[in-house]
Amino acid sequence: MLTLANVDVVYGGVIQVLRAANLEVREGQMVVLLGANGAGKTTTLKAISGLLVAEHGEVTDGRITFAGRDITHADPAATVKAGLVQVLEGRKVLEHLTVRQNLLVGAHLRPDRAAVRADLDRVFRYFPALPELLDRTAGYLSGGEMQMLLIGRALMARPRLLLLDEPSMGLAPMLAQQLFDTISRINRDEGLTVLMVEQNARAAIAHCDYGYIMEGGRVVLHGSRDQLEGNQDVQEFYLGMGHGTERPSYREVKHYRRRKRWLG
Ligand SMILES: Nc1ncnc2c1ncn2[C@@H]1O[C@H](COP(=O)(O)OP(=O)(O)OP(=O)(O)O)[C@@H](O)[C@H]1O
Ligand SMILES: [Mg+2]
Numbered sequence: 675m676l677t678l679a680n681v682d683v684v685y686g687g688v689i690q691v692l693r694a695a696n697l698e699v700r701e702g703q704m705v706v707l708l709g710a711n712g713a714g715k716t717t718t719l720k721a722i723s724g725l726l727v728a729e730h731g732e733v734t735d736g737r738i739t740f741a742g743r744d745i746t747h748a749d750p751a752a753t754v755k756a757g758l759v760q761v762l763e764g765r766k767v768l769e770h771l772t773v774r775q776n777l778l779v780g781a782h783l784r785p786d787r788a789a790v791r792a793d794l795d796r797v798f799r800y801f802p803a804l805p806e807l808l809d810r811t812a813g814y815l816s817g818g819e820m821q822m823l824l825i826g827r828a829l830m831a832r833p834r835l836l837l838l839d840e841p842s843m844g845l846a847p848m849l850a851q852q853l854f855d856t857i858s859r860i861n862r863d864e865g866l867t868v869l870m871v872e873q874n875a876r877a878a879i880a881h882c883d884y885g886y887i888m889e890g891g892r893v894v895l896h897g898s899r900d901q902l903e904g905n906q907d908v909q910e911f912y913l914g915m916g917h918g919t920e921r922p923s924y925r926e927v928k929h930y931r932r933r934k935r936w937l938g
Contacts, residue, residue: 675701675867676722676758676835681736683714683721683891685729691717693891694736699835699884704861704868706878708912709888715871716763718888719837722869723760724750741834757834761841763871765820767827769813773804776812776823780830790830797826800856818849829860838870842877850874854881875912879903887912 676699683692691714699705707715720726721733724745738746745753768776777797781790798805801822807815812823821841828836841857842850854874858881861868872878879885885902887895895907902908 706882713888714891759833760837763839767812780827
């Protein structure tokens with residue numbers, strides 16, 4: 675459904691961030707993209723959704739295709755219309771609007787108003803806490819409530835592929851777990867393809883069909899859930915410490931780099 679082939683991204687004409695990035699998402703899959711801070715995960719999502727332009731970023735080489743179409747330089751409105759919807763990093767709700775208004779904004783590109791009502795009910799099935807929040811001002815929601823709203827809003831656009839950037843950021847481990855469970859359920863029940871960037875690697879891998887690990891703008895490792903869970907580097911670097919909510923420490927990163935040189 676989605677392919678990145680040797681994609682380079684440069685910001686401001688000088689800073690190269692993605693270096694021949696390769697990635698594939700098959701229809702119906704839940705795919706995770708992992709990596710340390712600054713690895714290029716958000717950049718990858720923005721390259722896909724066409725949002726790089728807003729940041730003076732550009733795909734300078736390679737090709738991105740979605741559902742058989744070349745979308746390498748497509749504008750963001752066109753990619754949304756084609757069914758590719760991104761939930762940005764950092765919970766950008768329309769904070770002065772109500773929860774209801776935020777949800778309806780997600781459907782603004784759709785002409786079928788009757789179906790929109792049915793879709794609201796569908797969203798409420800996955801996020802049963804939302805109906806009670808409908809008249810609240812979105813800016814005052816808790817982090818977990820905002821994340822439900824954002825995913826709900828994205829679903830209202832009836833995406834074929836949902837791009838999520840660190841949905842669990844700042845959530846307590848319990849809430850993060852619940853959120854991943856819900857995203858998995860949406861993926862399964864709706865057949866919605868998902869590409870999710872995460873730092874919460876252990877839980878994210880446990881919920882995925884396939885995962886990619888990025889470092890320095892390249893994909894350095896990829897595999898199925900079983901392959902990733904069985905991989906020693908992934909174990910040590912991502913899964914072997916704490917309970918998956920902390921970011922890797924410098925010492926561990928260095929250890930990982932050293933190991934990689936040995937392997938490489
Ligand atoms: N608009 C921009 N202009 C210049 N450099 C940028 C821009 N956006 C990102 N970068 C740089 O590109 C690199 C990758 O950033 P990106 O946001 O893609 O990383 P990330 O993997 O999402 O990290 P994090 O886990 O911290 O969110 C970083 O070094 C960052 O400083
Ligand atoms: Mg990011």
